Amino acid sequence: MITGEKEVKKTLLENVIKIANCLKQAENGWLWPTEISNRTGLHRRTVTRLLESYLSNFVEEQKLEPSNIRMFKIKPGVDMTSILKFMSVKEKIDRAMGKH
Numbered sequence: 001m002i003t004g005e006k007e008v009k010k011t012l013l014e015n016v017i018k019i020a021n022c023l024k025q026a027e028n029g030w031l032w033p034t035e036i037s038n039r040t041g042l043h044r045r046t047v048t049r050l051l052e053s054y055l056s057n058f059v060e061e062q063k064l065e066p067s068n069i070r071m072f073k074i075k076p077g078v079d080m081t082s083i084l085k086f087m088s089v090k091e092k093i094d095r096a097m098g099k100h
Contacts, residue, residue: 009091012050012054013084013087015040015042015046015050016050016054016055016083016087017080017083018040018041018042019036019040019042019047019050019051019055020055020058020074020078020080020083021080022036022039022040023036023059023072023073023074024074024078024080025039026073026074028073028074028076029073030062030071030072030073031071031072031073032069032070032071032072033047033048033051033070033072036051036072048070051072054083054086054087054090055083057086058074058075058078058082058083058086059072059073059074059075060072060073060074060075
């Protein structure tokens with residue numbers, strides 16, 4: 001693995017943790033991606049992509065019609081350990097399938 005890939009994976013992990021912590025700190029309150037973006041310092045599209053790709057099993061999503069606004073909150077009982085285990089397993093599967 002080249003150094004650039006390690007940095008990308010480390011940044012990815014750090015960003016996922018930032019989002020998860022932000023949602024945990026909201027104490028079961030609903031947040032939209034723009035608010036998560038403001039609180040974490042990440043771009044709104046990055047927040048949405050990471051929520052969909054890595055945190056979809058750990059968050060609840062609600063869409064407000066007709067404006068199609070999406071809001072997220074962390075599921076009850078989710079802790080950082082379970083998120084980190086999932087990320088580790090996902091990385092191993094991706095590597096085995098040649099995605100890295």
